[in-house]
Amino acid sequence: MPTSPLTATEQRFVAQLLAEMTLDEKIGQLTQPEKNSVTPEQVTRLGLGSVLSGGGGNPDPNTPANWRAMVMAFQEAALASRLGIPLLYGVDAVHGHNNVVGATIFPHNIGLGATRDPDLVRRIGRATALEVAATGVRWSFAPAVSIPQDVRWGRSYEGYSQDPALVSELAVSLIEGFRGDGWDSETAVLPSVKHFVADAAATWGSSKRVNREAMAEVQNADQSTDQTLAIAHMDQSFTELLKLGAWQIDQGDAEIDEATLRAVHLPPYRAALEAGALNVMASYSSWQGLKMHAHQYLLTDVLKDELGFEGFVVSDWEGIDQIFPGEYDRCVVAALNAGIDMVMVPFDLNRFIDSVRRAVLGGQIPHTRLDDAVRRILTAKVALGLFEHPRTDPALLELVGCDAHRALAREAVAKSLVMLKNDGDILPLRRGGPAVLVAGLDADDVGVQCGGWTVSWMGGRGPTTPGTSILAGLRHTLGAEQVQYSADGQLDAEPEYEVGVVVVAEEPYAEGMGDRASLTLSADQVALLGRVRARCQRLVVVLLSGRPLLITEELPHWDAFVAAWLPGTEGQGVADVLCGDLPFTGRLSFDWPQNSSDLPRRADSAALFPMEP
Ligand code: BGC
Ligand code: BGC
Numbered sequence: 001m002p003t004s005p006l007t008a009t010e011q012r013f014v015a016q017l018l019a020e021m022t023l024d025e026k027i028g029q030l031t032q033p034e035k036n037s038v039t040p041e042q043v044t045r046l047g048l049g050s051v052l053s054g055g056g057g058n059p060d061p062n063t064p065a066n067w068r069a070m071v072m073a074f075q076e077a078a079l080a081s082r083l084g085i086p087l088l089y090g091v092d093a094v095h096g097h098n099n100v101v102g103a104t105i106f107p108h109n110i111g112l113g114a115t116r117d118p119d120l121v122r123r124i125g126r127a128t129a130l131e132v133a134a135t136g137v138r139w140s141f142a143p144a145v146s147i148p149q150d151v152r153w154g155r156s157y158e159g160y161s162q163d164p165a166l167v168s169e170l171a172v173s174l175i176e177g178f179r180g181d182g183w184d185s186e187t188a189v190l191p192s193v194k195h196f197v198a199d200a201a202a203t204w205g206s207s208k209r210v211n212r213e214a215m216a217e218v219q220n221a222d223q224s225t226d227q228t229l230a231i232a233h234m235d236q237s238f239t240e241l242l243k244l245g246a247w248q249i250d251q252g253d254a255e256i257d258e259a260t261l262r263a264v265h266l267p268p269y270r271a272a273l274e275a276g277a278l279n280v281m282a283s284y285s286s287w288q289g290l291k292m293h294a295h296q297y298l299l300t301d302v303l304k305d306e307l308g309f310e311g312f313v314v315s316d317w318e319g320i321d322q323i324f325p326g327e328y329d330r331c332v333v334a335a336l337n338a339g340i341d342m343v344m345v346p347f348d349l350n351r352f353i354d355s356v357r358r359a360v361l362g363g364q365i366p367h368t369r370l371d372d373a374v375r376r377i378l379t380a381k382v383a384l385g386l387f388e389h390p391r392t393d394p395a396l397l398e399l400v401g402c403d404a405h406r407a408l409a410r411e412a413v414a415k416s417l418v419m420l421k422n423d424g425d426i427l428p429l430r431r432g433g434p435a436v437l438v439a440g441l442d443a444d445d446v447g448v449q450c451g452g453w454t455v456s457w458m459g460g461r462g463p464t465t466p467g468t469s470i471l472a473g474l475r476h477t478l479g480a481e482q483v484q485y486s487a488d489g490q491l492d493a494e495p496e497y498e499v500g501v502v503v504v505a506e507e508p509y510a511e512g513m514g515d516r517a518s519l520t521l522s523a524d525q526v527a528l529l530g531r532v533r534a535r536c537q538r539l540v541v542v543l544l545s546g547r548p549l550l551i552t553e554e555l556p557h558w559d560a561f562v563a564a565w566l567p568g569t570e571g572q573g574v575a576d577v578l579c580g581d582l583p584f585t586g587r588l589s590f591d592w593p594q595n596s597s598d599l600p601r602r603a604d605s606a607a608l609f610p611m612e613p
Contacts, residue, residue, distance in 0.1 A: 109160045247513070
């Protein structure tokens, strides 16, 4: 039996408010546009319930103070509406408040999975919530509780582990950190548990996100009606990525049976709900051919009725549009009736509002369903104390990227490193020893070590946000005179170094743009490794990646190998462990595949390195 998270008085408050609302005000609460597609004036006039920043939905210039001003302008606009219902602003703070230049960027979830440290993840949740609240935001689209089974998936790094129990444990910790002293405290941040459900169970090749034939003809992004892809085009060679496998599995179809769905993919939702999560995001993916955004059985019968979820379900970005492509009214009806409560529109809010109004007046969406959706959204707003304190304390701004949070991120980085080979105990590197050759552009690139979802949706190379590169960390720890750096590894014949450290990385990516048919190192990376190998007696390789890559052929040439995942801004944490100031304690939370025939993971796959217990 579902029990409301609200007191009897609060429930009466919600019921009274609902009774006062006009049809249009109710529809306004369900509507979530992206901030670039809406003005504060519209928020007031239409009584909108939410606004979001998509990946890279930043103010210009991108500073914490500007973020706060932007969010608060929308909040003031909501408070100025007829009923003054506060706004719930949403962001993807998925590894720290990652859209904000200057925020602390923590390791992506795959790295946190390797720490196996729930207390650490709880503290990261709290620090993230404080930085988010500092900018006036009380809702983050995290944690992803995906349980990746096929690491060719571009969202693998969003998952803590392939193991449901570990995912549940760490997701609950993050949620506890988001909650802090209580959901109604000023710095609590509403989690969005995503993506419901079995987003990570899709079959390679089943994604229909991109019409590959049409893409081959349409070279000009502006001719595409798909705005998401139009945005994606702007700084990516998109056709090139398609050849590498982009959008082959992300948003695809999970062909698993219900017993597997329940045993593997549902448990973290149950755990998150028990921890008080009041928002869940629907997955773009399908189950047995039916889009999750239209899946009444899973959204309503299972999530709401069986698991007793009393919060609200938000759709993903343009997610409802995919149900019946080109037939928007049918999409709206199917999604809301299936159990979606708030729609991440995100572009054309008037089209959405008009469509819902027609459907309710025409009887295709029952009034009771509309009321239920609004009640759920208002419930979350009351639970967050938004009616009492819609504005967060501006003094919190000094916490964004503060020393204490960066120290925490550094600790997380150190705990996330997994040492997979160390012949002859070449690690740790010795202070005061012979000069160490550090090679590779990626050794000195904060953007690369942060990966996707950092300042922009895809993330990017270079100093996109303040942080410490691995090279800077090594120089700090060993002393600049002990570190020789070569970006390209083109070295003179002399001298020969005793130890070389090569850092190689995946290019930053997010979502289906990171789907890859092949997970081997690039020819350039193999060549760099070969050049440095020839100049060093011993070779240490540090890999920055959002997933295990196929390194079986190269590994015999390496003396030591460290998986560093996507550590974020605090590269000093890598140096701390490489140089022995802290021990290697990270453990694989995924099997490390031997070759491509081990993907997707099967019970009988022989991993190169298995997930550790
Ligand atoms: C937005 C992201 C969003 C994506 C949807 C991007 O343009 O910036 O926030 O997740 O589109 O696929
Ligand atoms: C992603 C979500 C994200 C949303 C908002 C979508 O593209 O799938 O994970 O929360 O955009 O940025």
